[in-house]
Amino acid sequence: SQQGEEDPQALSIQEGENATMNCSYKTSINNLQWYRQNSGRGLVHLILIRSNEREKHSGRLRVTLDTSKKSSSLLITASRAADTASYFCATRPTLGAGSYQLTFGKGTKLSVIP
Amino acid sequence: DTAVSQTPKYLVTQMGNDKSIKCEQNLGHDTMYWYKQDSKKFLKIMFSYNNKELIINETVPNRFSPKSPDKAHLNLHINSLELGDSAVYFCASSQDVSSTDTQYFGPGTRLTVL
Numbered sequence: 001s002q003q004g005e006e007d008p009q010a011l012s013i014q015e016g017e018n019a020t021m022n023c024s025y026k027t028s029i030n031n032l033q034w035y036r037q038n039s040g041r042g043l044v045h046l047i048l049i050r051s052n053e054r055e056k057h058s059g060r061l062r063v064t065l066d067t068s069k070k071s072s073s074l075l076i077t078a079s080r081a082a083d084t085a086s087y088f089c090a091t092r093p094t095l096g097a098g099s100y101q102l103t104f105g106k107g108t109k110l111s112v113i114p
Numbered sequence: 115d116t117a118v119s120q121t122p123k124y125l126v127t128q129m130g131n132d133k134s135i136k137c138e139q140n141l142g143h144d145t146m147y148w149y150k151q152d153s154k155k156f157l158k159i160m161f162s163y164n165n166k167e168l169i170i171n172e173t174v175p176n177r178f179s180p181k182s183p184d185k186a187h188l189n190l191h192i193n194s195l196e197l198g199d200s201a202v203y204f205c206a207s208s209q210d211v212s213s214t215d216t217q218y219f220g221p222g223t224r225l226t227v228l
Binding site for chain 1: 118147149154155156157158159162169170204206211216217218219220221222
């Protein structure tokens with residue numbers, strides 16, 4: 001069953017602005033990951049945040065995780081045209097057969113206008 | 115060097131035909147996956163193999179049969195293709211089934227059933 005839900009579905013910003021995408025999920029997780037998909041390409045892993053972490057940074061990316069609200073956010077600072085892509089959150093459940101797999105949301109389509 | 119490769123990149127075929135998609139990874143990973151991405155970009159796990167053994171088999175019609183001849187390859191055979199099978203199919207791999215593993219995706223195979 002679908003676990004993550006990204007919000008908004010689509011986001012359009014000017015180059016240089018910050019972009020924030022949110023992800024909500026339903027069950028207890030071991031970790032949450034964010035992936036990027038450029039048009040016509042496969043997904044590329046961006047960052048992983050564990051359930052006992054609240055915030056993580058990687059370059060221009062900042063991810064937060066609130067397990068009490070079952071939500072995460074991805075912030076891209078100083079956006080560039082090359083950041084134009086779809087962004088997916090993926091969750092790894094804590095227990096059970098589902099813990100072997102990642103469950104992806106529907107993604108946020110980000111357009112950065114030069 | 116391509117880490118995860120898939121062939122073919124595009125596949126157009128008639129309803130009722132049988133087709134195969136091949137996947138190879140040169141990362142030395144133990145675990146491989148097949149995902150289906152529909153027209154709304156929703157990405158759903160289909161199968162996963164760890165060391166050539168099936169560990170995830172989601173609710174997928176048995177017209178879909180994965181085959182893993184060795185750890186580096188996971189092929190997907192589809193019998194009696196239907197219109198609803200049209201989608202982009204992604205192969206992915208990870209080091210193993212560890213919960214913190216990130217996944218590396220292939221470029222995708224766009225299947226169009228006419």
